[in-house]
């Protein structure tokens with residue numbers, strides 16, 4: 001990371017073609033394409049990718065099982081090889097300027113840029129159940145595409161902490177036949193019960209979940225308020241997913257009913273010059289799809305820059321031609 005700068009040393013007033021906020025898979029992938037397009041680019045990264053608690057990253061073709069941090073180490077080395085400025089720090093605000101944006105770093109300089117690529121991911125808000133946070137990404141999981149194969153055929157509990165929990169139980173049934181649904185305090189409808197029964201998912205007693213129980217640093221069960229412990233080796237739950245997009249507050253980007261910014265297929269938000277890629281715009285994107293979104297946005301962003309540059313060059317050319325013609329018509333100096 002030889003090109004990485006602490007935010008206090010970031011070069012201040014030069015105009016960037018694009019500043020990428022967030023140096024996870026989506027942001028670094030955008031920066032790689034833009035750097036190779038010979039654009040002036042900075043990536044600001046606070047260094048807290050969503051999958052940091054997991055020891056391995058699964059499902060990325062050619063990188064299956066790689067530690068998440070190792071992917072980002074390689075990515076940072078690649079983008080810095082194309083002259084991208086890597087800045088450690090946190091972006092605080094983005095303000096619109098005429099045909100550009102100013103971007104304030106926490107405790108650091110203000111960067112000026114023609115485009116902003118928001119690649120800040122999302123945060124998983126976990127239910128306040130003792131033990132959950134400590135086991136998150138280990139044996140308390142949410143995404144079977146990320147971890148399901150590694151825990152296949154083991155006894156799962158699915159915690160009823162979210163409106164989507166029954167669907168999650170029906171989904172993870174693909175990876176194990178030994179599943180108990182723990183409804184907690186969330187009532188089940190007759191339709192829910194029928195769907196769970198039909199797929200052989202057992203249903204535990206209703207009642208508050210007081211903690212997850214571990215033994216020898218492994219998940220052992222889920223304890224209910226009545227004192228019973230529902231045995232399991234793996235627990236799935238659906239967190240509340242919140243996009244990390246506060247840095248754009250006040251810009252007025254359109255959002256969908258889930259509160260995520262809406263974009264076109266290339267990642268353009270409703271505010272020209274502001275792009276959103278990866279989990280900040282799409283809670284479902286895995287690492288490989290987040291990287292793909294970053295690359296697709298960078299491709300389109302570079303085309304937008306080329307269009308703007310052609311337009312500006314034509315305007316300058318016509319102005320120069322007009323001045324030349326006017327100059328030719330001026331009377332010769334005496």
Ligand SMILES: Cc1cc2nc3c(=O)[nH]c(=O)nc-3n(C[C@H](O)[C@H](O)[C@H](O)COP(=O)(O)OP(=O)(O)OC[C@H]3O[C@@H](n4cnc5c(N)ncnc54)[C@H](O)[C@@H]3O)c2cc1C
Pocket residue numbers: 021022023024025026027044045046047048049050051052053054056057058059060089090091092119120121122124136137143145146147244247277278279280285286287288290
């Ligand atoms: C426990 C767990 C395990 C997972 N395992 C897998 C897996 O095996 N395979 C898989 O494909 N997916 C997995 N995922 C999903 C994976 O984490 C996401 O697909 C991926 O992280 C999305 O990449 P991203 O670039 O959008 O966001 P992130 O990787 O979260 O990167 C966002 C970056 O932006 C930075 N940032 C945020 N705000 C600011 C700011 N204001 N200024 C500067 N920087 C900022 C963050 O610090 C972070 O470094 C897992 C998720 C979890 C929770």
